[in-house]
Amino acid sequence: MASTTAFEPIISGAWGQPKSWTLEHYRKRGGYEALKKALELAPAAIIDEVKKSNLRGRGGAGFPTGLKWSFVPKDSPKPKYLAVNADESEPGTFKDRYILELDPHMMLEGIAIASYALGVHTCYIYIRGEFKFPAERTQAAINEAYAAGIFGKKMMGKDFQLDCYVVRGAGAYICGEETALLESLEGKKGWPRLKPPFPAVVGLFGCPTVVNNVETLASVPHVFSRGADWYAKLGTDKSGGTRLVCLSGTVNRPGVYEVDMNTTITQLIFDDKFGRGLPAGRKVKAVIPGGSSAPVLGADELDVALEFEALKVKQTMAGSGGVIVMDDSSCMVRCLWRVARFYAEESCGQCTPCREGTPWQTRLLRKLEEGRGEPSDLELLSNVASSIAPYPPIGLGNTICALGDAAALPTHSFLMRFRAEFEAHIHEKKCPFGDKPWGAFGDWS
Amino acid sequence: MAEPLFTPEEQKKFDAGIAEIISHYPPDRKSAGMLPALRLLQELKGWLPPEGMRLVARHLEVTPERAYEVASFYVMYHLKKPGKYVIDVCTNLSCALWGAEKMLAYLEQKLGLPAGESNEMFTLRETECLASCGTAPCLQVNEEHHESLTKAKLDELLAKLT
Known part of the structure; x- marks a missing residue:
């Protein structure tokens, strides 16, 4: 159950304060004190602390961060790299952007700690191309960190060099996939690599590389400022800390909220601190709990915590924290069509099931939405999705990377939970929602 | 030469x-x-x-x-010369639930330009999620974000693009 003590945001605490993004402001809040503490530890001890903290990756997969760090070979003669994944592009996700804009030093401190622990001397922050302003804020913070002797030849006086560069993407969702990100950092098109070998062993330029998400790295300083045990206790048994969730869709107060891991979807949507419910007269029909890749949930499945393990039990995922709410006046076929179109647009074209299957799904859904569907189309749609990635469970995809899974999971889950609505489109030979398929806020003015 | x-x-x-x-x-x-x-x-x-x-x-x-x-x-590179202002409108799910399709239709009519096309002044495109889902609907003009757009706000913005 949710704890009764007052909740204290640790990642978003300074958002909204004037100049929260500056080094001066960050230092006033105790910024870079965690790095000082970490620099007194042996690198291996830092990794142990992060393991103890139960910090899990906030980019989508929820992989334990300390464990990921421990996969980097200690005796490799090659240079090691840290690549920061700031390619935030999963529909429904908009949290990392605010860290970059409003508190970039928190991430930079995490970068410094990670680099020292891993023996990394070069870090690339890969920021999606569309994030001009967040990239400018990040670069300004990096410049401050160099001037303050945090980055550069000596890290806070210690004989340890760290250089840090911003690299901007150029518009490709696939580059958020870690191996595509590495290809892109190498100056190529973003075609994912087969794993294994994993990036921790063979990553950027063939060298050991850790790829971590922005929020993950921004969480790292807290593990050292107040201790791994404290951090672990903030969360659940298997998942330490707090987490940022992004609430969007048909709710009264969309936005990024930092929550206790025990917070349920129902609380997020209806609580006064968070979404404040739906417009008068409307009810929830469907919720995507972890970015548009995550299997959709129905209205009777929302008393579930926004946490990795709890959502896994529901055959869906916490993913990147993007919670999208659809009300009872929105059309499930239309919503799924838009999601399917996204994956068709963003498929990199490398694997046949995804390259051919994603536009096929999109065409079938458009046909259904326009009332031209035949009864056999639902079976066909399901087969096309299964040929990309069957479900359940999650993770059976027939493609090199998880974009295939991401494209098939919405189709499977919408068909499972809202089949009657798909059938109605076929029987009525039109969309039952007419020219208002987007729910209560769909009329723009 | x-x-x-x-x-x-x-x-x-x-x-x-x-x-x-x-x-x-x-x-x-x-x-x-x-x-x-x-x-x-x-x-x-x-x-x-x-x-x-x-x-x-x-x-x-x-x-x-x-x-x-x-x-x-990569979609952000222009292989042909675009208009002076490149307008990228997000029509992905969270924005669509806040009226993005209607906003795009309004832009097409107002600029006299179907999405995907260009003239001297404008390139109008549909784009994928811009990470403004909490401040939908949104668009970018030459890589600058504009969020929580109403018709009035959009008109005001367009008036400045000369």
């Missing part, structure tokens, strides 16, 4: 920019600078002229085909 690609001022910026980009990578990995180098070219010329891509490739010691391969993979 064909007109030179760069003015002397642009040439200076390009040379300095390329040198800075290359310095971020190991000496035998110059080609890693492809994305930033193409961005630099686009910032100077507004698009990626073929002779510019050949020049980038030469500096990064790869074939021109490599530059074109990268340029054609």
Whole structure:
């Protein structure tokens, strides 16, 4: 159950304060004190602390961060790299952007700690191309960190060099996939690599590389400022800390909220601190709990915590924290069509099931939405999705990377939970929602 | 003689920019600078002229085909000269639930331009999620975000694009 003590945001605490993004402001809040503490530890001890903290990756997969760090070979003669994944592009996700804009030093401190622990001397922050302003804020913070002797030849006086560069993407969702990100950092098109070998062993330029998400790295300083045990206790048994969730869709107060891991979807949507419910007269029909890749949930499945393990039990995922709410006046076929179109647009074209299957799904859904569907189309749609990635469970995809899974999971889950609505489109030979398929806020003015 | 690609001022910026980009990578990995180098070219010329891509490739010691391969993979690179203002409208799910389709239709009518097309002044495109789902609907004008758009706010914005 949710704890009764007052909740204290640790990642978003300074958002909204004037100049929260500056080094001066960050230092006033105790910024870079965690790095000082970490620099007194042996690198291996830092990794142990992060393991103890139960910090899990906030980019989508929820992989334990300390464990990921421990996969980097200690005796490799090659240079090691840290690549920061700031390619935030999963529909429904908009949290990392605010860290970059409003508190970039928190991430930079995490970068410094990670680099020292891993023996990394070069870090690339890969920021999606569309994030001009967040990239400018990040670069300004990096410049401050160099001037303050945090980055550069000596890290806070210690004989340890760290250089840090911003690299901007150029518009490709696939580059958020870690191996595509590495290809892109190498100056190529973003075609994912087969794993294994994993990036921790063979990553950027063939060298050991850790790829971590922005929020993950921004969480790292807290593990050292107040201790791994404290951090672990903030969360659940298997998942330490707090987490940022992004609430969007048909709710009264969309936005990024930092929550206790025990917070349920129902609380997020209806609580006064968070979404404040739906417009008068409307009810929830469907919720995507972890970015548009995550299997959709129905209205009777929302008393579930926004946490990795709890959502896994529901055959869906916490993913990147993007919670999208659809009300009872929105059309499930239309919503799924838009999601399917996204994956068709963003498929990199490398694997046949995804390259051919994603536009096929999109065409079938458009046909259904326009009332031209035949009864056999639902079976066909399901087969096309299964040929990309069957479900359940999650993770059976027939493609090199998880974009295939991401494209098939919405189709499977919408068909499972809202089949009657798909059938109605076929029987009525039109969309039952007419020219208002987007729910209560769909009329723009 | 064909007109030179760069003015002397642009040439200076390009040379300095390329040198800075290359310095971020190991000496035998110059080609890693492809994305930033193409961005630099686009910032100077507004698009990626073929002779510019050949020049980038030469500096990064790869074939021109490599530059074109990268340029054609990523949607933010312009292989044709766009309008003065590139308007990218997000119509993904969270924005659609806040009226993005209607906003796009309004823009098409107001600019007299179907999505996907360009004229001297404008390039109008549908784009994928811009990470403004909490402040939907949204669009970018030349890579600047504009969020929580109403018809009144959009009209005000368009009036400034002259």
